[in-house]
Structures are given as structure tokens and as C-alpha cells.
Amino acid sequence: MHRYRYAALLAVLLIFALVVSACAPAAVAPSAPAADSAATQAPAAEAPAAEAPVGVTELRITWYDDGNEGAVLRDLLDRFEANNPDIKVVIDTVDYASGIQQTLPIQLEAGEGSDMARVTQLGIMSKYMLDLRPYLSDPAYWEENFGPFLKWMQATPDGDAIPGFMTQLTVTGPFINRTLFEQAGVPVPSDSSDQVTWQEWAAAARQVADATGTFAMVMDRSGHRLAGPAISMGAKYFDADGNVALVGDQGFKDMAQLMVDWHADGTMYPDTWIGSAGSYVAGNVPFVNAQIVFYMSGSWQVGQFNANIGDAFDWEAVPNPCGPGGCTGMPGGAALVALNTSKNPEAVARVMEYLTQEDVMEEFYARTLFIPGHLGLAAKGVEFQAELPQTLKSLNVFAAEVGKLAPLAYDLQAYKYNTILFNANRDRLTQVFTGELTLDEAIQRMQEDIEAGIAAQQ
Amino acid sequence: MSVQSRQTPTLPPQRITIGERIGRLFYQIYAGVMGLLGWLAEPIQRLVGVKHMAYFFVLPNLLVFGIFVLFPMLLNIYYSFTGGSALFPQDRPFVGLQNYQRIFDCGNLLDPATCREDRFWRGFFNTAFYVVFQVGGMVLLSMLTAVVLNRSLLGRGFFRSIFFYPVLLSPVVVALIWKWLLQRDGLINAWLVSMGMERILFFLNANWAVFWVIFISIWAQMGFYTLILLAGLQSIPKDMYEAADMDGASRWQSFRGITLPLLMPTLLVVLVLSVIRAVQVFDQVWVLTGGGPGTATVYVVQYIYETAFANQTRQYGLASAASVILGMILLVLTLFQLRVGRKSDIA
Incomplete structure (x- = not known):
């Protein structure tokens, strides 16, 4: 009888250990200190993503879609990841009203937000934004091409933070x-x-x-x-x-x-x-x-x-x-901004610098049919990838x-x-x-x- | 016959069924767990004495209750005395009764338009209306259904399942099903149009919207209460009805004199459960009408949710004060039910 008793005891302990290990955070790899934390902080509607390998920093973007922009962004980020194998970017696509307007601010207030997010209410969200200026290789490029819109993202009237860029002007x-x-x-x-x-x-x-x-x-x-x-x-x-x-x-x-x-x-x-x-x-x-x-x-x-x-x-x-x-x-418009809940500001800045390169932005705007929020491109003009005359006419009207x-x-x-x-x-x-x-x-x-x-x- | 020739008969080999094996396995696990608990409990019993061991056994439940119910409740009460939009309590300024004063700042409490926080009071009166008609309608229909299902009718089991089926559905699923039926281009309007009739815009007319919100919630929850009442009906001894029958009592007299009094404790349970649930109405209506048209189907819980989370200003203090008021109303209703229940037991 004692034999069974000890066997059952072991079984119970084993189940307990499994439950405890399932609840615990994933092991922290020394070279990627925040990869796991990003995973545990992911919002409920996160995209299915494989665990980032050791040595790879995983970044998450809380995103919403009006059209095909999520797919275009994924395509661009795939190219970035191919050239930067130490960074993996996961896009969590959520509903605009419930995900971006309602849930995201509460997550950020609780310090549980993602690394980046696509937001529209720039003024009220500015207190959650991360100033990338110290991490950018060329802040002057940002000021030159996004200057007027950066004013919408300041927490104080005299602020000069560079939290992100406009994915579109509307x-x-x-x-x-x-x-x-x-x-x-x-x-x-x-x-x-x-x-x-x-x-x-x-x-x-x-x-x-x-x-x-x-x-x-x-x-x-x-x-x-x-x-x-x-x-x-x-x-x-x-x-x-x-x-x-x-x-x-x-x-x-x-x-x-x-x-x-x-x-x-x-x-x-x-x-x-x-x-x-x-x-x-x-x-x-x-x-x-x-x-x-x-x-x-x-x-x-x-x-x-x-x-x-x-x-x-x-x-x-x-x-x-x-x-x-x-x-x-x-x-108006939507901006992709860095968030102050990110544990990887350097990696976020690298992603942002890649996405704001003129050729990358041109492709993004051309494929999404968004009015450019990049002054250089706005001046130069973007050749939109649309064949329908009503689409091109509408873009010109706007x-x-x-x-x-x-x-x-x-x-x-x-x-x-x-x-x-x-x-x-x-x-x-x-x-x-x-x-x-x-x-x-x-x-x-x-x-x-x-x-x-x-x-x-x- | 010599003694040596008498041999003990050999028993046939014992055959153990799969059921017995599983039973034994479960017993062994059970014995192991109990052994483990005993191993833990014995030193504690030696330490605190047999008298106090009861506390040890209720401790796990108390912990769960304390962490997930009592602590958030106390925190909510604290939040109701704070202001600002910060999330964490330590960052929130203490404002005393300001949030309560704001809610009760009314020219006339019966007219929401005269109140500073008019949306709370619109939600409050909408909720009161909903509770009266939803609970009244549901208890009545559940009672009728239970009485019918208690009789020996053909396909009784089938009907019991049918009435219970909506209870299994999530409130969001229930709301979506009915939304597809009732919306502008829904099935009901498609049928009306095919019959040459005008569309009825159920969700744009306040009276229709309120009617459907109440009707759908009765449809979705009635099966649960019918089941409880059915159990109550089946516990009434049959011989009482036979005796009444022999005395020449009519069916209505039997119902009034036997069924109703004996069912009263069950009916009170149904009443209190349905009232509590009705006061908490939110998810189903949120999906079905979003609170519209206007504020016709905005209830108190939706007001609390919107004030705290959906509204960009995130007035957690005001929302907490509203939820404390809601909690107090529920407490009064529950105490009233307990009092009535006790009186009915004594009688």
C-alpha cells in the first residue's frame, strides 16, 4: 500500500511542478534580456508567432488595419528580418475601436504595452510614447521629413521628442x-x-x-x-x-x-x-x-x-x-510610435530607421494608397500602385x-x-x-x- | 471417507474488470492525495489543536475569496474616493466624497436630465425598468414552463432540452444570433420585405430596442430557472394533490393552495438570482444594441464600463463610485430577499 502511496505522492508533485512551470515566465537568455518579457506582455489578440530563438530580440507592434497596410508592413519587415537576424518583429493586429482606442491605453498605463503601436490619438497618447532621439543615427532626417507632425506627438508644448512617424496623413x-x-x-x-x-x-x-x-x-x-x-x-x-x-x-x-x-x-x-x-x-x-x-x-x-x-x-x-x-x-493620420513600455529601445530605433528610409516609405505609401506623411516624398510625389481611375482621382482630390x-x-x-x-x-x-x-x-x-x-x- | 481425502475446493481465478481497475487506480490516487494531506495536516493539528483545524481547511477557499473578491472590492471602494486618471492607487489623489457628490448632484432625482451625471441616472432608470420587466416576465414564463414540463406529456425530455439549450450559449453568441435576425438587413426584415411589408427598424426605435433586449434575455436565461423550478415542483409530494383531488379541489385551487406555498422557497431563490443577474446586465446588450438608440438601452454596468475604460478620460474614481452604489443596491435587494425567505420559512 505504501508503494502506491508514494507513487501517488510523486504523481501529485509532478502535476504541481508542471502547473508551476507553465505559469512561470520563460527562461531569460542573457543575450536577449527582454525577448521573453515581450512575449508575456503580448495583448490577447496577438498573432501566432513562434518563440524567438535565443539571441534574437522579439519586438511587438500593436497594429490595426484600414486596408492592406498590415500585409505591406509584414512584407517590408520580412525583408528587414532577413538582413537583421537578431531582431524579430511580431505584428499584433487588433480592432481599432476596442484594441487601439480602449485596450491599448489601459495596457500602457499598467506598463504592459507592446514595443510599438499604430495610433491616431497622438496628443492624448503622447505620455506613453518613447523618445527615440537618443537612439537614432540621424535625428535631423526625422526633423526634416516629419517635423510638423512630430509636434502632434509631444507631451509638452515645447517638447522635441521623436517618438515615431506618420504611416499616413489623412x-x-x-x-x-x-x-x-x-x-x-x-x-x-x-x-x-x-x-x-x-x-x-x-x-x-x-x-x-x-x-x-x-x-x-x-x-x-x-x-x-x-x-x-x-x-x-x-x-x-x-x-x-x-x-x-x-x-x-x-x-x-x-x-x-x-x-x-x-x-x-x-x-x-x-x-x-x-x-x-x-x-x-x-x-x-x-x-x-x-x-x-x-x-x-x-x-x-x-x-x-x-x-x-x-x-x-x-x-x-x-x-x-x-x-x-x-x-x-x-x-489627421495614424502614426507608428515607439512606446515607453519597450525594453528594447535600440532595437525599436533600428526598426523605425529602416521603415523610415525613403525607398521603404515610398513603397509603403505606393502599395497602401496612403497620402505620404514624409515631406520629402510628398514633395517628390508617389506613384501609387493602383489602376482604377477612381482610385487615382480620389487620391488626387485628397x-x-x-x-x-x-x-x-x-x-x-x-x-x-x-x-x-x-x-x-x-x-x-x-x-x-x-x-x-x-x-x-x-x-x-x-x-x-x-x-x-x-x-x-x- | 477419510479426512485426508477432503480437499479444499480451488477457487476459479479472479477476473478483474476494466471498471474495477480504473476504480482501484482512482482509489490509489485518492489515498495518495489524502496521505499527502494527512502528512501536511498532522503537524499543523499538533501545533494549533483539533479545535482550530477548521480554519486550516477553509483557508484555501478564503485565500481565493480574499485575493479575487474581497481585495478588489476593497480596492474599488478606495478608488471611489480618488480622482484623476492614473491607474495605480498610489498615484491617485484622494478626493473624499467628490465622486459620490457628482453622481447625486441632481435637481430632481427622478429626472435624469436634471442630474450632473445624467448618463448614470439614465442607466439607473433603464436598469430598474429592465429588472422589473425582465425578472417579472422570466419568473412567470419559467413557472408556466416548469408546470407544463412537470406533467406527463409526450416528448417531455425533448422539450426540457429545447428550453434549456439557450442557457448553454454564450451571451455574445446569443446577441449575435438575434442581431442577425433583427437588424436592417436581417432575416426578419428580409421576410417582411418578401411578404410585401415595410421593414421594421428594431434597433433604431427605443421601444422596440428595449422590448427585444428584455425578450432576448428572457429567451436566453429562462431554461435555467425553469430547471430549478421543475426540481422544486418534483419535490412536492404527490399524495397532497391526491388528497386535494379527493376533497374536490379544482386545479387552480391545488396550484394556489399546494404548489405555490410549497414552491415559495425555490421561487425566492429564482427571484434573487434573476434580480442579481438582471441588475448586472451588460455583455449581451453591449453586443446587441451598443446601448442605443441614444441611451435607451444603456444600463448601469455599461455606464461604469464606459466611464472607466471606453471613454478616453478614464474616470476610474467615478466609475468605482457608481459600482459601489450598484453593489449597495444589490446588497439591499439580497438582504430583503433573505428577510422574506426567513419569514416564509417561519410561516
């Missing part, structure tokens, strides 16, 4: 389904005029929608997307002291009122704004399905429309509609829109707390659409939400 602006215009026999307003107002576009889109059984307009459920039209309608957003002041901002109220009216009379596709609460929703799906005449979004959609719509119908970008305040969209952006649009984009502002605009305005608040009440609530949000940040 401009918000509308797309139209020209095929629907042709089917309805309605002329496209921008074909005959350089300056078409928002009201004129809405009227034309309504005519097309009535004739074709579609919806006239949709806008991404985003305060950022609303900002360009609002500035065009004369919104000021800030008071003389530089503080957000929405109450009494007639231009903002006018644009908000247009949105309310368009939702009330069925001009706007209601599912995107009304059918949700508390998060960003893109309006691209009904547009791709040819259910929408006019879609207010931005340049980042070109790549995926090129792939998903192709020539199924004639789609194209058109210049931003106008109002008393101008005809502007909003600048490139032209960059030069027409209002100074206030740049100020708003550089404002550190713009995310708080945009979210308050989005959620409170939706409550007006559903009748929960009046427009005046909603604007008052937006102001209070923004002030409370900024106070919490400080």
Missing part, C-alpha cells in the same frame, strides 16, 4: 457614388462648381436617394469627422484664451442643427449614429454596398474602396463642401484638400484633449437625434463633459 472629406447620380439623372454638383455648400450637396443627394431607393448621406460616427464640416459652417471651438467654448459657438450649432435636421428628415442613414451609443462607428459598409449616395469619411478609405468596391460602381472622392467658414476637412485645410483644423488636430472634445460631440449629439436632449441642452452637456474630462486628465 484628410477628411466625402465620397460619392457617381453611378447612383447617373441612374437618377441628377448632375454631380461638384462637376459644375468648385464651391458646393453642404445644403446643396444634401439636396442633390436626397434627389438621387429618392430616385434610386437609397440613403442620401452618411457620416462616420465621430466628432473628428464632424469637425471639418463644423469649421466650414463657421465653428470656432476655442475662446480667446484657447479653452474649448462650444456654448455660444454659432457655427458649431449651425452644423449640429444640420445633422439634427438630416437625421429627422431621413437624409442621413440612421443606423450609424442613432443605432449605437458610446463608440466610433464607420459608415463605410453601407457605402460599399451601394446603399449611400454621399459618404463623409476620409482619405484612409481609398485603399479599401479600391479593394472592396473596385469597379463594381463608380465611386470617387469630391472636395469638401463649403459653408460660411470655408470648405475644409480635418487633417492631396489637393491638404492645401485647403483651415488653420483652425490644424489647431484642433494638435489640441491635446481633442479626443475628449470629439467624443462628447458625438455622444451628446446622438442624444439630440433620439429626442433625449434639445440641441442647446446637448451643447451645454458637451461643454460640461469636456471640462470634467480635462479636469480628470490633470
Whole structure:
């Protein structure tokens, strides 16, 4: 009996040892001190990746995709890894709203983030960014080619950190389904005029929608997307002291009122704004399905429309509609930045230096159909790898829109707390659409939400 | 017959079945584990005495409860008295009752529009409405289903499985299935259009959205409570019904006089479990409607989640205060149930 007792004891000890060893961190190789830590810190949605061999530093990028950019990046990184066998880069592709906007900041706050990430809310994320300046061989190259955009990534107004580079510059602006215009026999307003107002576009889109059984307009459920039209309608957003002041901002109220009216009379596709609460929703799906005449979004959609719509119908970008305040969209973009949770800043800097080489960037922009965030390439021009005329035309339209952006649009984009502002605009305005608040009440609530949000940040 | 000629009969060789072998193996493992525990427990018993050994046995469970329930709960209470957006408690400034004051800063507590933190109160009233109708509807339907399934009907086992099946599904799967059915281009609208009728935009109309949120949660959870009530019904002695039958009692009288009183303890358990679950409603609705249209299906837990995590300002203190308030409401409801349960036991 004792024999069995000892055998069972050994079995229990063995199971216990296995459980303990499974929970323990992987062994640390002296030559690669952080390879294992990166693996244990990986977010839940990580890509399947083999364990990095001893002596190889594993870096992780938290990434999201609008189109094919993840695949292009992987291709470029494969070439980098072939020439740099001591570094392995894993791309963890996550959902933009839940992965980048919601989960990543919490991971970073807890010190559990990845080495690099593709982010859009540069101001509010700047406190988690790593300054690569001490690790770069040629910081002047970065200042020369990314200088204006580096300002968006500073944690303090006078900062000179180099945390990363823009994977794309974006401009918000509308797309139209020209095929629907042709089917309805309605002329496209921008074909005959350089300056078409928002009201004129809405009227034309309504005519097309009535004739074709579609919806006239949709806008991404985003305060950022609303900002360009609002500035065009004369919104000021800030008071003389530089503080957000929405109450009494007639231009903002006018644009908000247009949105309310368009939702009330069925001009706007209601599912995107009304059918949700508390998060960003893109309006691209009904547009791709040819259910929408006019879609207010931005340049980042070109790549995926090129792939998903192709020539199924004639789609194209058109210049931003106008109002008393101008005809502007909003600048923006996504940046690949180094994060201060990285244990391998030197390796991160090597990857970043490779990716920002002019020829590498040119290939990236050409294949992803993104507007270059590299000043040298922007000046030289990129030969985009697209054959569809609507794709090339749309890229040209957005490139032209960059030069027409209002100074206030740049100020708003550089404002550190713009995310708080945009979210308050989005959620409170939706409550007006559903009748929960009046427009005046909603604007008052937006102001209070923004002030409370900024106070919490400080 | 001589004594020597009498031989002991030889027994046939013992045949051990696979079941017995497995049983023995398990016994041996069990004996080994118990031996190991005994080896650990004996010196402890010598040290603390037999009287205090109970603490040793509840220690593992206490540790798990302490680390994963009690400590986070206390930490949450502490967070509710702090401000700022820092994650770690040591980095958060103490603000006293500020977060609670902000939540209760209302012109009229019954009108969310007059409250500073109006979204909390919208969530609160939405939750109250949901609890009343979801729990009421579910208990009633579970009761009816259990009474029907308790009778000898054809295919009783099949029906029991059918009613229980949705319980096995994850809330996210349940929400996705119904979303595909109910959305603008979903199956139900496709059918309506094919019949020449207008689409119904279930998720863009507040009344429809609330109705479907309640209906779907009843559909998904009803089987669980039906099973509990069915067990309660089966524990009622049959002879009581026979006696009532002999006395000429109608079915309704039997139900009111026998079934309901004897089922009351089970019914109370069902009630408290379903109320607690209803107050915590979140995941299914988050996937189904996202809280929309507007804030029609935003419930308190969604408010807490958005305030703490989805909202870029990450107001952990405010979210913690809201969750403490929610916890207090649950505590009051549970104590009330216990009190009612005790009274019913005495009666």
C-alpha cells in the first residue's frame, strides 16, 4: 500500500511542478534580456508567432488595419528580418475601436504595452510614447521629413521628442457614388462648381436617394469627422484664451442643427449614429454596398474602396463642401510610435530607421494608397500602385484638400484633449437625434463633459 | 471417507474488470492525495489543536475569496474616493466624497436630465425598468414552463432540452444570433420585405430596442430557472394533490393552495438570482444594441464600463463610485430577499 502511496505522492508533485512551470515566465537568455518579457506582455489578440530563438530580440507592434497596410508592413519587415537576424518583429493586429482606442491605453498605463503601436490619438497618447532621439543615427532626417507632425506627438508644448512617424496623413472629406447620380439623372454638383455648400450637396443627394431607393448621406460616427464640416459652417471651438467654448459657438450649432435636421428628415442613414451609443462607428459598409449616395469619411478609405468596391460602381472622392467658414476637412493620420513600455529601445530605433528610409516609405505609401506623411516624398510625389481611375482621382482630390485645410483644423488636430472634445460631440449629439436632449441642452452637456474630462486628465 | 481425502475446493481465478481497475487506480490516487494531506495536516493539528483545524481547511477557499473578491472590492471602494486618471492607487489623489457628490448632484432625482451625471441616472432608470420587466416576465414564463414540463406529456425530455439549450450559449453568441435576425438587413426584415411589408427598424426605435433586449434575455436565461423550478415542483409530494383531488379541489385551487406555498422557497431563490443577474446586465446588450438608440438601452454596468475604460478620460474614481452604489443596491435587494425567505420559512 505504501508503494502506491508514494507513487501517488510523486504523481501529485509532478502535476504541481508542471502547473508551476507553465505559469512561470520563460527562461531569460542573457543575450536577449527582454525577448521573453515581450512575449508575456503580448495583448490577447496577438498573432501566432513562434518563440524567438535565443539571441534574437522579439519586438511587438500593436497594429490595426484600414486596408492592406498590415500585409505591406509584414512584407517590408520580412525583408528587414532577413538582413537583421537578431531582431524579430511580431505584428499584433487588433480592432481599432476596442484594441487601439480602449485596450491599448489601459495596457500602457499598467506598463504592459507592446514595443510599438499604430495610433491616431497622438496628443492624448503622447505620455506613453518613447523618445527615440537618443537612439537614432540621424535625428535631423526625422526633423526634416516629419517635423510638423512630430509636434502632434509631444507631451509638452515645447517638447522635441521623436517618438515615431506618420504611416499616413489623412484628410477628411466625402465620397460619392457617381453611378447612383447617373441612374437618377441628377448632375454631380461638384462637376459644375468648385464651391458646393453642404445644403446643396444634401439636396442633390436626397434627389438621387429618392430616385434610386437609397440613403442620401452618411457620416462616420465621430466628432473628428464632424469637425471639418463644423469649421466650414463657421465653428470656432476655442475662446480667446484657447479653452474649448462650444456654448455660444454659432457655427458649431449651425452644423449640429444640420445633422439634427438630416437625421429627422431621413437624409442621413440612421443606423450609424442613432443605432449605437458610446463608440466610433464607420459608415463605410453601407457605402460599399451601394446603399449611400454621399459618404463623409476620409482619405484612409481609398485603399479599401479600391479593394472592396473596385469597379463594381463608380465611386470617387469630391472636395469638401463649403459653408460660411470655408470648405475644409480635418487633417489627421495614424502614426507608428515607439512606446515607453519597450525594453528594447535600440532595437525599436533600428526598426523605425529602416521603415523610415525613403525607398521603404515610398513603397509603403505606393502599395497602401496612403497620402505620404514624409515631406520629402510628398514633395517628390508617389506613384501609387493602383489602376482604377477612381482610385487615382480620389487620391488626387485628397492631396489637393491638404492645401485647403483651415488653420483652425490644424489647431484642433494638435489640441491635446481633442479626443475628449470629439467624443462628447458625438455622444451628446446622438442624444439630440433620439429626442433625449434639445440641441442647446446637448451643447451645454458637451461643454460640461469636456471640462470634467480635462479636469480628470490633470 | 477419510479426512485426508477432503480437499479444499480451488477457487476459479479472479477476473478483474476494466471498471474495477480504473476504480482501484482512482482509489490509489485518492489515498495518495489524502496521505499527502494527512502528512501536511498532522503537524499543523499538533501545533494549533483539533479545535482550530477548521480554519486550516477553509483557508484555501478564503485565500481565493480574499485575493479575487474581497481585495478588489476593497480596492474599488478606495478608488471611489480618488480622482484623476492614473491607474495605480498610489498615484491617485484622494478626493473624499467628490465622486459620490457628482453622481447625486441632481435637481430632481427622478429626472435624469436634471442630474450632473445624467448618463448614470439614465442607466439607473433603464436598469430598474429592465429588472422589473425582465425578472417579472422570466419568473412567470419559467413557472408556466416548469408546470407544463412537470406533467406527463409526450416528448417531455425533448422539450426540457429545447428550453434549456439557450442557457448553454454564450451571451455574445446569443446577441449575435438575434442581431442577425433583427437588424436592417436581417432575416426578419428580409421576410417582411418578401411578404410585401415595410421593414421594421428594431434597433433604431427605443421601444422596440428595449422590448427585444428584455425578450432576448428572457429567451436566453429562462431554461435555467425553469430547471430549478421543475426540481422544486418534483419535490412536492404527490399524495397532497391526491388528497386535494379527493376533497374536490379544482386545479387552480391545488396550484394556489399546494404548489405555490410549497414552491415559495425555490421561487425566492429564482427571484434573487434573476434580480442579481438582471441588475448586472451588460455583455449581451453591449453586443446587441451598443446601448442605443441614444441611451435607451444603456444600463448601469455599461455606464461604469464606459466611464472607466471606453471613454478616453478614464474616470476610474467615478466609475468605482457608481459600482459601489450598484453593489449597495444589490446588497439591499439580497438582504430583503433573505428577510422574506426567513419569514416564509417561519410561516
